[in-house]
Amino acid sequence: MQIDKYKIQEFNQGHAQDHKRKFDFAASSQHNVEGVLQKLVDFQIGIPSWALGTGGTRFGRFSGSGEPRSLEEKIEDVGLLHALNQSSGAISLHIPWDIPNDYKAIKALAAQHGLKFDAVNSNTFQDQPDQKLSYKFGSMQHVDKAVRRQAVEHNIEVIRHGVELGSDSLTVWLSDGSSFPGQLNFRDAFENTLESLQEVYAALPDDWKVFVEYKAFEPNFYSMTVGDWGQSLLYANKLGPKAYTLVDLGHHLPNANIEQIVSLLLMEGKLGGFHFNDSKYGDDDLTTGSIKPYQLFLIFNSLVDGMDARGMNHATSLAWMIDASHNVKDPLEDLLQSVEAIMIAYTQALLVDQKALKEAQQENDVVRCQEVLQEAYRTDVRPFVAEARLRSGAALRPLQLFRELKVRENLINERGLKTVATGL
Ligand code: LRH
Ligand code: MN
Numbered sequence: 001m002q003i004d005k006y007k008i009q010e011f012n013q014g015h016a017q018d019h020k021r022k023f024d025f026a027a028s029s030q031h032n033v034e035g036v037l038q039k040l041v042d043f044q045i046g047i048p049s050w051a052l053g054t055g056g057t058r059f060g061r062f063s064g065s066g067e068p069r070s071l072e073e074k075i076e077d078v079g080l081l082h083a084l085n086q087s088s089g090a091i092s093l094h095i096p097w098d099i100p101n102d103y104k105a106i107k108a109l110a111a112q113h114g115l116k117f118d119a120v121n122s123n124t125f126q127d128q129p130d131q132k133l134s135y136k137f138g139s140m141q142h143v144d145k146a147v148r149r150q151a152v153e154h155n156i157e158v159i160r161h162g163v164e165l166g167s168d169s170l171t172v173w174l175s176d177g178s179s180f181p182g183q184l185n186f187r188d189a190f191e192n193t194l195e196s197l198q199e200v201y202a203a204l205p206d207d208w209k210v211f212v213e214y215k216a217f218e219p220n221f222y223s224m225t226v227g228d229w230g231q232s233l234l235y236a237n238k239l240g241p242k243a244y245t246l247v248d249l250g251h252h253l254p255n256a257n258i259e260q261i262v263s264l265l266l267m268e269g270k271l272g273g274f275h276f277n278d279s280k281y282g283d284d285d286l287t288t289g290s291i292k293p294y295q296l297f298l299i300f301n302s303l304v305d306g307m308d309a310r311g312m313n314h315a316t317s318l319a320w321m322i323d324a325s326h327n328v329k330d331p332l333e334d335l336l337q338s339v340e341a342i343m344i345a346y347t348q349a350l351l352v353d354q355k356a357l358k359e360a361q362q363e364n365d366v367v368r369c370q371e372v373l374q375e376a377y378r379t380d381v382r383p384f385v386a387e388a389r390l391r392s393g394a395a396l397r398p399l400q401l402f403r404e405l406k407v408r409e410n411l412i413n414e415r416g417l418k419t420v421a422t423g424l
Contacts, residue, residue, distance in 0.1 A: 001410045003074065003083045008395050011404070015396045022385040033384070036350045039314055040388035043346060045090035045276075046118030046321035047078045049098045052422025053331070055285070055325030064331065066411030069423040072109055074421065077332060077411075079113025084402060086392035087339050090118040093165070093319050095158045096128060097422040103269040110165075118169070119211060119273070119319055120162035124151040125175035125219070137259045139174035140196035141225045142191040148196045155200040161320050163205060169272070169319060170204070171246055172197065173213035177220030177227070189225045192378055194238055194267035201239045211246035211272040211319065212236055228252075230263045236270050244272025248323055249299075250283040251275075259298040266306035273319025276342055285325035287334050289341025296341065297377050308354070313364045315347075330408055336399045340385065345379040 012019075016031040025310075027033045052074050053065035068074040074091070088170045093112065100183040110117065125138035132150065137143070139151035159170055176193065178184035197212070204210055214232035226232055229245060236243040245265050252258060253424055265271035278284070278291040289296050303324035307314055320342070353372055386396045395401040402408075 001080065001407060001414060002409070003080060003401075003405060005167075005393065007405065008083070008393070008401065011401050012390060012396050019272050019383065019386055019390065019396050023387045026380065026383040030351060032261050036347065037388050037391065038383060039350060040343060040347060040385060041086075041392050042315040043087060043149035044116075044315065044320065045087055045342055046092045046319065047081060047088050047335060048091040048094070048275075048321065048323050048423075049074050049078075050094045050121075050423030051322070051324050051326065051335065052077045053326075053423055054331060055327050055423075061264040062327070063418065063420060064326075065417045065419070066408055066415045069415060069419045069421070071100060071106060073415065074113065075096065075106070075109050075113060078115055080402075080407060081332060081339070082114055083335065083336055084395050084398035085343075085389055086391070086394035087340055087343055088115045089114060092118040092121065092171075093161070093167075093331050094121040094123060094423065095154075097122060100161060100165060109164060117162065117165040117167040118321055119171040120158050120165070120167050120169070121171045121173070122155045122158040123298045124154055125173070126318040133226070136174075138174075138189070138225070139218075140174055140193040141176040141184070142192065143188070148192055156203045159203055159205070159208070162208075167207040168205075168207055169211060170200070171211045171213055172200070172370050173215065173246075173248075174226050175215075175219050175224075177217075177224035178222045180222055180377070184223060186223065186225075188231050190231075190234075194235060197235060197239055197243075201243060204242055208242060209272055210239070210243050210318075211245060212239075213246040213248055213251070213275070214284065215248065215251035218356075220376055229265060233265065233268065233270055236272075244270055246275065246319070248275035248277070248283075249288075250277050250285055250323075251298075254281075258295065262299055263302040263306055266303065266310070268361065269310070269357065271280075271306075271318060271417045273321060275321055275323030276338060277322065277324045285323065287324065287329065287341070288322065289345060290337070293341065293345065294377065296345040297348050298373075300345045301352055301376075302395075303347075304349045304352070305354060314320065332407065333399060334401060336402060343385045343388075344381055345382040347384050348376045348379060351379055351381065406413070 053067040133147045212232045232245040261274045276288045278286045357372045
């Protein structure tokens with residue numbers, strides 16, 4: 001299914017007056033509105049190919065309908081999102097869930113939808129049917145050199161797929177760790193993992209990056225061999241200038257101060273990118289901004305402050321990606337809400353009077369510091385995000401148009417009721 005441009009223009013005409021009233025009001029009390037809007041137009045978020053179907057838990061999966069049956073249909077689905085918000089201009093593939101069988105055709109299809117290929121993801125957290133050695137006790141940490149070798153070769157194969165598709169980064173998330181005290185020698189596990197990552201690093205093309213994604217627990221529940229930002233930074237520093245850390249918002253211990261972690265990784269020049277989602281307890285992979293929107297704003301405040309301090313281009317310097325799993329929502333509606341939440345948090349952060357905040361911090365005027373931050377957080381920035389969409393040829397209200405055009409019903413007619421997408 002494709003959404004015709006005129007359907008979007010027609011929809012926007014119906015909402016133009018209401019939008020103009022709200023935008024003019026919002027813009028009247030802000031400065032550098034054009035600068036903010038240009039940053040929003042340029043800001044593109046990578047959509048995970050593994051989150052276009054319905055997810056589940058070990059207790060069950062309630063299948064959705066009209067889910068993509070192939071990589072081609074996944075690219076079409078991301079194309080639908082991008083047509084509606086012009087902020088979803090990239091897809092992040094997971095190998096072997098999405099092995100491209102015809103690189104040329106897949107690249108052409110993606111280009112047709114205005115999509116790039118973001119970071120490619122390796123998978124040594126599952127055993128594939130034709131796999132010789134099991135990853136039950138880990139992959140790059142494994143005590144058996146042959147298992148580590150197998151994991152390295154898989155990552156090099158993933159890089160090869162990425163090069164063919166025009167991607168320029170590899171995300172390595174290792175489920176490696178232990179579930180019981182004594183099961184693992186932490187030092188050996190670290191050194192084996194570092195040695196394996198060094199072999200993968202050596203295979204990276206010159207202009208590529210490798211993102212080392214950390215996670216506090218699951219599927220191992222006593223230790224994870226890349227368990228927190230410090231361990232990920234240790235690997236990235238020991239690997240070299242092409243290695244960075246990747247922050248998945250759901251991969252922290254309860255009450256971790258993620259905005260501080262982000263600020264320090266950025267200061268060190270070792271923050272590679274994000275997997276945006278939200279959570280209340282564990283790695284819940286819920287809709288971004290659905291549980292802790294203030295934390296998301298504070299993270300973007302750290303990002304804007306840190307990126308401007310290093311003169312970084314906001315849109316292109318980091319990998320902005322979503323990583324979510326949809327157990328009860330329509331996957332596409334969930335992703336539309338996540339992109340909206342990210343754009344809102346970014347806009348609020350762009351409106352923070354950083355100069356006033358710095359002055360208040362220098363005077364230890366704690367109350368004033370909070371007032372400056374919350375002035376931006378409590379500003380309804382949705383008219384700015386909508387105006388950026390309007391200027392990009394997208395819909396003023398993507399979710400409403402998604403429903404009015406009965407996109408899911410159309411996909412069901414095209415694909416059938418009981419189709420299941422590969423992924424989580
Ligand atoms: C691990 C993770 C990782 C992906 C997987 C799908 O929890 O966040 O980024 O490989 O989810
Ligand atoms: Mn992730």
